[in-house]
Amino acid sequence: MTTGIGGIAGAPDLAAAPTTPETGPSAAARRSRNARYGRWLILLVAAIYFLGPLVAAIAFTLKGDNGGISFAAYGDIFTTSNGQTGLGGALLYSLLIAAVSIVITLALMLPTQLLVHLRLPAWRPLVETLTLLPLVFPPIVLVVGVSDVYAWAAPPTNAAAGTQESFVFHILKFLREDSHPLLLALLYVILAMPFTFRALDSGIRAIDAQTLVEAARNLGAGWSTVLFRVLMPCLRTALVNAAFLCFALVMGEFTISSVLLYTKPFPVWLAQLPTTSGQVQAAVSVFSLLLVEVILLVLGALNVRGPAGRKE
Incomplete structure (x- = not known):
C-alpha cells in the first residue's frame, strides 16, 4: 500500500512541459x-x-x-506604311508631340506648384482637386467638347462664299493643322496634369523650398536664378519623373488622336497598319x-x- 506522497512522487508526469519558440542564430x-x-x-x-x-x-x-x-x-x-507615313515618320511624329507636351506641362505646372507651396498653401486642396478632373471625365468627353468648340467657331455651312472666317477660328484651325498638331499637345497636357502634379508635389515637399528661396534671395539672387540654379537642380528627380509619365501617356494614347482624325501618331498608325x-x-x-x-x-x-x- 503506497502512501499519498509516494503515489504522487511515483506517478507519471502527465502534464507536458511548455514548449518555447525556437530562438537563436539558426532560427533567424x-x-x-x-x-x-x-x-x-x-x-x-x-x-x-x-x-x-x-x-x-x-x-x-x-x-x-x-x-x-x-x-x-x-x-x-x-x-x-498606312498610305501616308512609315514607321519612322510615325515615331518621330509622336516623339515631337511628346516633347512639346512635356515642355508645356513643366512650364505650367512647376511655377504653379512653387507658387502654391511658397505663397498660397491654402489653395493647394483646390489646385489638387482641379488636377484630378481629367481622371473623372473620360478622354472621349474631352474630345466631344473640343469638337463642339470648333463647330461653334466655324462659319455656318450656308454662309456666302465671301464670308470671312473669325479670328478665333483661324487660331483653332492653326492649332489643329496636321503638320504641327499643337491641339494634341495641349490635350495631352490636360491628361497629364494628375500625374505631373503628384510627381512635382512630392518633389517640392521633399525639399525645404521655403528656406532655399529665402537664402538665395537674401544673397541677392533674382527669381530666375532661384528657379533655374537653386530649385530646379534640387527637383531634378521630380522633373524627370513628371516628364517620364507625360511621355508614357503620349506614346500610348489612342482615343483622342483617332477621334480627331489624326493618322500620323504612332498608336493610330499601328492600329491602321495595312x-x-x-x-x-x-x-x-x-x-x-x-x-x-x-x-x-x-x-x-x-x-x-x-x-x-x-x-x-
Whole structure:
C-alpha cells in the first residue's frame, strides 16, 4: 500500500512541459532564408507574367517559313506604311508631340506648384482637386467638347462664299493643322496634369523650398536664378519623373488622336497598319515596345546621380 506522497512522487508526469519558440542564430537564419526564397519566387512569377508574352511574341516574329530563324518580319516594318507615313515618320511624329507636351506641362505646372507651396498653401486642396478632373471625365468627353468648340467657331455651312472666317477660328484651325498638331499637345497636357502634379508635389515637399528661396534671395539672387540654379537642380528627380509619365501617356494614347482624325501618331498608325501578316504586326509591336523602353531608360538615366564628392 503506497502512501499519498509516494503515489504522487511515483506517478507519471502527465502534464507536458511548455514548449518555447525556437530562438537563436539558426532560427533567424532560417527565417531570413525563407524570406529570400519568397522574394525570389515573387520576382520569378512577375517575370513570367510580364516577360512571357514578350518572349512568345519575339519567338513568333523570328519564326521562318522553313522552321528556322528569320528577321524578314522586322525588315518589312520599315517598308510598310498606312498610305501616308512609315514607321519612322510615325515615331518621330509622336516623339515631337511628346516633347512639346512635356515642355508645356513643366512650364505650367512647376511655377504653379512653387507658387502654391511658397505663397498660397491654402489653395493647394483646390489646385489638387482641379488636377484630378481629367481622371473623372473620360478622354472621349474631352474630345466631344473640343469638337463642339470648333463647330461653334466655324462659319455656318450656308454662309456666302465671301464670308470671312473669325479670328478665333483661324487660331483653332492653326492649332489643329496636321503638320504641327499643337491641339494634341495641349490635350495631352490636360491628361497629364494628375500625374505631373503628384510627381512635382512630392518633389517640392521633399525639399525645404521655403528656406532655399529665402537664402538665395537674401544673397541677392533674382527669381530666375532661384528657379533655374537653386530649385530646379534640387527637383531634378521630380522633373524627370513628371516628364517620364507625360511621355508614357503620349506614346500610348489612342482615343483622342483617332477621334480627331489624326493618322500620323504612332498608336493610330499601328492600329491602321495595312498588312495581313500577323508576323509583321507582331514585329511592329515588339519593335515599338523595345524602342519606347529604350527611350524611357534614357530618361531614367538622366535621374542617376553621380557619386557624392569626398570630403577632404
